[in-house]
Amino acid sequence: MDFAVPDRALEIGARVEKFVREVVIPYEKDGRRDHHGAPLDEMVDEMREKARAAGVMTPHILPDGSHLTQVETAYVLIKSGLSPLGPLACNTMAPDEGNMYLLGHVGSPELKDKFLKQMVSGHARSAFFMTEPADWGGAGSDPSMMKTTCRKDGNHWVVNGKKTFITGADGAKVGIVMAASEEEDSKGGACMFLVDLPDPAIRIVDVPNTIDTSMPGSHATVEIENLRVPADQLLGQPGEGFKYAQVRLSPARLSHCMRWLGCCIRAQEIATDYACRREAFRKTLIDHEGVGFMLAQNKIDIQQAELMIYWCASVLDTGDLGTTESSISKVAVSEALMRIADNCVQVMGGTGVTDKTIVEQVYREVRAFRIYDGPTEVHKWSLAKKIKRQWRDAQAQDG
Incomplete structure (x- = not known):
């Protein structure tokens, strides 16, 4: 596998990092938040105007509409994640990044012109309507x-x-709605539709407070009643929705890994600075093995997470959906980032659980990451099934 990052991505990543560190990080103290703690669109729009001026708006999609490779995207998205606000400012955040990827690969020229352009420009947020309420018996990790x-x-x-x-439903202008088809020619499959939002047929009934606060619009529960969608806004072919979901989810899981790795790199920087300045028992904290070893383990986990991300990205660049690789990466990276964030909080003691730095937010965000886009246990279960199937195939070949 070739993990080398091409020069064009190095240049884009350098500009993104400079923008995030110099322009975005000061916004972390900005009080324009909703009652859930998520950034208000007013603040997001302001950051995006500055991103356009700096030439870092949607940096993983080139002016001609083509995408960076997954390896290149990894380098750029890690840099955008150096602040929890960085992906919002640069338009590399979920669910928009995954929705743009899906629409770019499956959408017709007409759908791209109507929906994708406004998303790539950063003038429209989007939402992906797939997960359903558990008390309704609907789809969660099992679509x-x-x-x-x-x-x-x-x-x-x-x-x-x-x-x-449904992340970002409140305030989104574009929606991708997934539904099981009742039509015979769909062969029991699902369909995906592009819809303009808001729409009176899609009613937000609840927006709960959650442990993570980085995404505008939070995570809504909605009811859809007689939503009428023009036939030409069907995404791809009827009955192919489950296949399209994998087209989106495999790279989207990896993109989450990229962004949150960036956040954990920043948390490690903050914790290291604290440990090298704070003194206790006549020496700096980092000189106490209990503290220094946590930061050393973080460095190991950061390096391993980065290698895992580039490995999976290189597989996706071969044209393979990489579902196995994305599952492995989602589990390995999310669990590693949880250890990193937890160690950073612990190193900083009382300061680590306050809002004086973004360390405590990173801890909360990464904790949520271990659940969305498939909990660790679901991915391990899926991998175990593949292991069993491979064993059976090997036994059959051996006679």
């Missing part, structure tokens, strides 16, 4: 349980159902 339905009605599709934990 085959999807109960939201769609059916044809003339030159429209009609969608009914419920969705939950």
